[in-house]
Structure formats: structure tokens, C-alpha cells
Amino acid sequence: MNHIEKIHTDLIIIGAGAAGLSAAIAAQRKVNNILIISKGRPFQSGSTFANINNQWGVTFAENETEQEYLENRINSISKGTNVPYLSRILVQESCSAFEMLHSWGVEFKKDKNGKISRVAPCFCTEPLAAIIKACKQFAESCKKQIDWDRVKLLPETKAEKLIVKSGNLSGITARHKNKTTINIEAGAAVLATGGNASVFRHHITEPGLTGDGYKLLKDIKNEAAVRFSNMNFRQQVWEDISFPKKRFPVSCLWKPGYLFRSKDGEIARLDTLDTAILHGRMTHVPISNLQQDREVDEILLGLCRSHRAIEVFNSETGQCEYRILPFVQASNGGVVIEENGETTLPGLFAAGEVTTGMHGGDRVGGMMITNCLVFGKRAGEAAAALVQ
Numbered sequence: 001m002n003h004i005e006k007i008h009t010d011l012i013i014i015g016a017g018a019a020g021l022s023a024a025i026a027a028q029r030k031v032n033n034i035l036i037i038s039k040g041r042p043f044q045s046g047s048t049f050a051n052i053n054n055q056w057g058v059t060f061a062e063n064e065t066e067q068e069y070l071e072n073r074i075n076s077i078s079k080g081t082n083v084p085y086l087s088r089i090l091v092q093e094s095c096s097a098f099e100m101l102h103s104w105g106v107e108f109k110k111d112k113n114g115k116i117s118r119v120a121p122c123f124c125t126e127p128l129a130a131i132i133k134a135c136k137q138f139a140e141s142c143k144k145q146i147d148w149d150r151v152k153l154l155p156e157t158k159a160e161k162l163i164v165k166s167g168n169l170s171g172i173t174a175r176h177k178n179k180t181t182i183n184i185e186a187g188a189a190v191l192a193t194g195g196n197a198s199v200f201r202h203h204i205t206e207p208g209l210t211g212d213g214y215k216l217l218k219d220i221k222n223e224a225a226v227r228f229s230n231m232n233f234r235q236q237v238w239e240d241i242s243f244p245k246k247r248f249p250v251s252c253l254w255k256p257g258y259l260f261r262s263k264d265g266e267i268a269r270l271d272t273l274d275t276a277i278l279h280g281r282m283t284h285v286p287i288s289n290l291q292q293d294r295e296v297d298e299i300l301l302g303l304c305r306s307h308r309a310i311e312v313f314n315s316e317t318g319q320c321e322y323r324i325l326p327f328v329q330a331s332n333g334g335v336v337i338e339e340n341g342e343t344t345l346p347g348l349f350a351a352g353e354v355t356t357g358m359h360g361g362d363r364v365g366g367m368m369i370t371n372c373l374v375f376g377k378r379a380g381e382a383a384a385a386l387v388q
């Protein structure tokens, strides 16, 4: 028979990525008894800590000019799929989020003069993104910010059900890897379970990111009409699948003389497309969902039928240089929250990749870590205020 345990805590945080940890760090100032549960291994899982790139762009606006530019870019590329006031909060608090990471000792890439350098993030032409140097150091810096007297961590434990009593969240049911069922009573919860990229056959995320947060919310639809948005929009990137694997440079989509061949022998070349469209395509690595330059990728998507890779030939050398397929990297859809991460269920807050609204169907690069920090902090503070 399965073992059943009961726990009471003031605040439960579901997920230990950038969003969950930011919520915990914000809440621990006010609440003594916080429990974080993580399906994966803490500080080693989720997109935040199990990231094949081992570096992150963190986009922020340092002054009013940058704020105006960034907010305009988000609104412009979202084409009505974002919630403008949430995007504004994200932009206005982006610099504090970056400064917070800096104060935690997270290391960023620097220029030759020792100044933190910034590059233009995807969908932007202005240099707004600082680059976090390495996963392990990032994880260690976050770990040090947790007050372990106030925060407990249950690793390898999966939230399976949200419990609703009298119209409020009253706790969750979780299951540990060893099959123990844990009934956790809590005054509030922050849902920070990340996205669902790993439900797709080709993805570059940790396999545990199966959209559990969406399922937990859908299961309570009779108790709270939680609103989802942008669920059809995901971030996909072209990845080489040869052995040994290489990174496929987006610039190849516009390089003269490059040919793309499907397994059936159908050939496309992209360098003959409209220059303005190709120029737009060069400003972002992920395939766009809403921009006109999606045209470029649609041609290629049409070539990779039945998940069969496209061969990329350099016509000058006759060599096949890459074999590419689209891989899912992140979700742009999720639960729509209010400004402090509130969902429609009293007592339940959400933050990070499980949410949407601050961005729409396309997302400015480097804004997801910023989003996790800004709305994770807000959700943590609001949840703490509620349980107090």
C-alpha cells in the first residue's frame, strides 16, 4: 500500500526554476514556513538550470529611452496577443530584476574594459541583453539567497492536484518519486512549473517540462475559470541533428548559395526571397509565430514532412553542411495573471513560463528570465501578504 503523509505549511511554491525561487526569496522576508516542491532535481532541472546553451540573455531597460523602445517592441511584435499593462510592468521593473541578479553575485559577460556587455536580443536591434555566463554559478548564486531556516525543499516531488475548499486554494496533493503521497495544506501557493516544451517530439528542454501546471489548472475548471491565452504559440528553433551535432546559424537562411532539400528531393532556396523579409528574419533565432518573416520558415516547415530532417547544402562546395529540424524550446502561452501573479482562484498565484500576457505569441529574447524574476517576486510578495 502507498504511504501517505500530511504536511502543513504557510506557503507552497510549486517549481524550483527562476520563477519559483524568486517567489520564495521574496516571500521569505515575511513568511517563516515556506515549502518548495520540485518534480526535478533542484538547481539541476527545468529550463532555468538544465539549459543546453549554458548561458542566458537577460534583457532589461536601464533608462527611459530604453524602456520606451522595449515596451514598443513587445507591443509591436505581439500584435495584440499581449496584455499591455503587464508588459509595461515587466519593462519598468526589468532593470531592478537585473540589479537583483547582480547583487546575488550572478556573473555576466564583460567587455575588455570590465564593463558588463549587452547584445541585441531577438526581435530587437538595440543592445539590451546582458549574458549570464554559466549555469552552475547561476544556480549557486540563487541557492545562497534562500533562507534555509524558513524555506524547505522537497525534491523529486510532483504536484498532482490543487485542492480547492470553499472557493479558495487550500493545498495540494503531491507524490514523491518513492511513490509516497503527500497531502500539503497551505494558506497560498505559487505555481511556477514552467512550460510544456518537452511534450513535443523534438525539443531542447529537460524532459520533465510536460505542462503539468496547465493540467493542474484545467483540472479545477469547475471551481475557478482560469483563463489561458496564446496556447498555440511556442518558441521553436532550427537545430542540426547530425553527429557530431553543430549549432545551426540562422544566418544560413540568407547566405547566398545555400539550398534546402527535403528527404523527397524537393529543393528550396531562401536567398531569393524579399530582402526586407530576410532582414527581419535575421533579427531573431526562434521561428516567429506572428511576424511577416514567418514566410521564410514556412517554406522550410513545408519541406520537413513526417519529422524528416532537411539537408542544407552549400552549392559552391556541394557539401551537405547541416541536417535540420525545428525543436521546441519554450512555451509562449499559459495562464493569464494579474499584476501580482493572481489567478482567478483566490490563494493561487502563478509566475514564469507557465504564464503569459506580459509577452504575446512572439517574445523579445532574454525577457523570460526577466519575467520569472519580476513576476516571481511580485507573486511571492502577494502570496506572503495573503498568508500573513
Ligand SMILES: Cc1cc2nc3c(=O)[nH]c(=O)nc-3n(C[C@H](O)[C@H](O)[C@H](O)COP(=O)(O)OP(=O)(O)OC[C@H]3O[C@@H](n4cnc5c(N)ncnc54)[C@H](O)[C@@H]3O)c2cc1C
Binding pocket: 014, 015, 016, 017, 018, 019, 020, 037, 038, 039, 040, 041, 045, 046, 047, 048, 049, 051, 052, 053, 055, 056, 057, 058, 157, 158, 159, 160, 192, 193, 194, 195, 204, 205, 208, 209, 210, 212, 213, 329, 330, 351, 352, 353, 354, 365, 366, 367, 368, 369, 370, 372
Ligand atoms: C535552450 C534554452 C535556452 C533559453 N534561453 C533563454 C535566454 O537566453 N533568456 C531567457 O530569458 N530565456 C531563455 N529560455 C527560456 C527560459 O530559460 C525559461 O523560460 C525559464 O527558465 C523558465 O523558468 P521557470 O521558473 O518558469 O520554469 P523552469 O525553470 O522550467 O522550472 C520549472 C520547475 O517546475 C518543476 N515542475 C514542473 N512540473 C512540476 C510538478 N508537477 N510538480 C512540482 N514541480 C514541477 C520543474 O521540476 C522545475 O523545477 C531558454 C530556454 C531554453 C530551453
